[in-house]
Amino acid sequence: MSDTKVIVDCATGEVSTVNLTTEEIADRDLAAAEFLERQATEAAAAEALAALKASARAKLIAGTALTAEEAAVLVI
Amino acid sequence: MAIRKFSASSLTNPNSKSSKLWDQETTLGTFESIATATVTVAQGSVTFSNIPQGYTHLQIRSYWGLTDTGNNTWLNAQFNGDTGSNYSYHAIRSNPSGFVMSASYGTTRVSLGADNLGSATSYGVSVADILDYSSTTKNKTTKAFAGQDTTGVGTTNLWSGMWNNVNPITSIVIATDASTFRVGSIFSLYGIRGTQ
Numbered sequence: 001m002s003d004t005k006v007i008v009d010c011a012t013g014e015v016s017t018v019n020l021t022t023e024e025i026a027d028r029d030l031a032a033a034e035f036l037e038r039q040a041t042e043a044a045a046a047e048a049l050a051a052l053k054a055s056a057r058a059k060l061i062a063g064t065a066l067t068a069e070e071a072a073v074l075v076i
Numbered sequence: 077m078a079i080r081k082f083s084a085s086s087l088t089n090p091n092s093k094s095s096k097l098w099d100q101e102t103t104l105g106t107f108e109s110i111a112t113a114t115v116t117v118a119q120g121s122v123t124f125s126n127i128p129q130g131y132t133h134l135q136i137r138s139y140w141g142l143t144d145t146g147n148n149t150w151l152n153a154q155f156n157g158d159t160g161s162n163y164s165y166h167a168i169r170s171n172p173s174g175f176v177m178s179a180s181y182g183t184t185r186v187s188l189g190a191d192n193l194g195s196a197t198s199y200g201v202s203v204a205d206i207l208d209y210s211s212t213t214k215n216k217t218t219k220a221f222a223g224q225d226t227t228g229v230g231t232t233n234l235w236s237g238m239w240n241n242v243n244p245i246t247s248i249v250i251a252t253d254a255s256t257f258r259v260g261s262i263f264s265l266y267g268i269r270g271t272q
Binding site: 001002003004005006007008009010011012013015017020023024027028030031032034035036038039042046050 | 110111112113115117118119120121122123124125126127128143148149150152154159173174176178183184185249251252253254255256257265
């Protein structure tokens with residue numbers, strides 16, 4: 001990742017490129033960690049939902065009883 | 077009272093019965109360019125500083141790309157250098173397999189858009205409004221519409237956000253949470269006069 005940033009001074013129109021500060025790099029690293037956590041959480045949720053739907057569809061086709069959770073994912 | 081009639085004759089004919097063009101209360105929102113940042117070398121973030129306080133709202137128009145394939149990377153903003161857990165957001169995001177709804181309170185930034193492509197060649201667009209940014213009595217709220225597309229896959233997303241702070245916004249840092257802005261990315265800050 002780039003360790004520089006663009007600053008636009010809206011009062012003067014001056015544009016400068018400077019290095020990120022230690023604090024800004026730490027904040028960026030925090031954002032990256034949050035990103036990885038969020039991505040893992042959302043991927044797990046999507047996978048669980050897909051599995052639930054697949055299970056519900058299979059039971060529907062087979063004519064077997066659905067759980068309340070499986071029914072809920074098919075009927076809103 | 078709104079504008080009742082506007083015609084060329086209202087301007088050219090002093091005896092026109094409909095010469096009243098403006099009730100002096102209704103104002104139309106106008107957008108004025110404040111500043112634009114164009115990424116010519118890959119950058120970690122973009123900052124707008126010393127933002128003038130003479131507008132009613134702000135709008136950030138972003139045309140952004142990433143240097144890597146950071147799938148589901150978000151476009152974020154922080155105000156006045158506040159990196160604390162003082163932000164919150166709600167979002168509806170589409171992806172090729174459906175929709176994702178999410179919300180979080182006590183985050184360290186507010187989000188204005190999402191990249192869902194894992195593409196290092198496409199660019200996304202976000203239009204984000206920051207309401208009552210110069211108020212000294214209101215926490216700051218944001219709303220954003222964003223999207224991105226690459227050959228049949230992509231994302232469309234809606235965002236709302238809040239910065240739990242009543243101070244006027246004088247600076248904005250825009251960054252992604254897991255990547256770097258690619259050359260060609262453009263961020264424009266507009267001021268909105270009047271009501272919206």
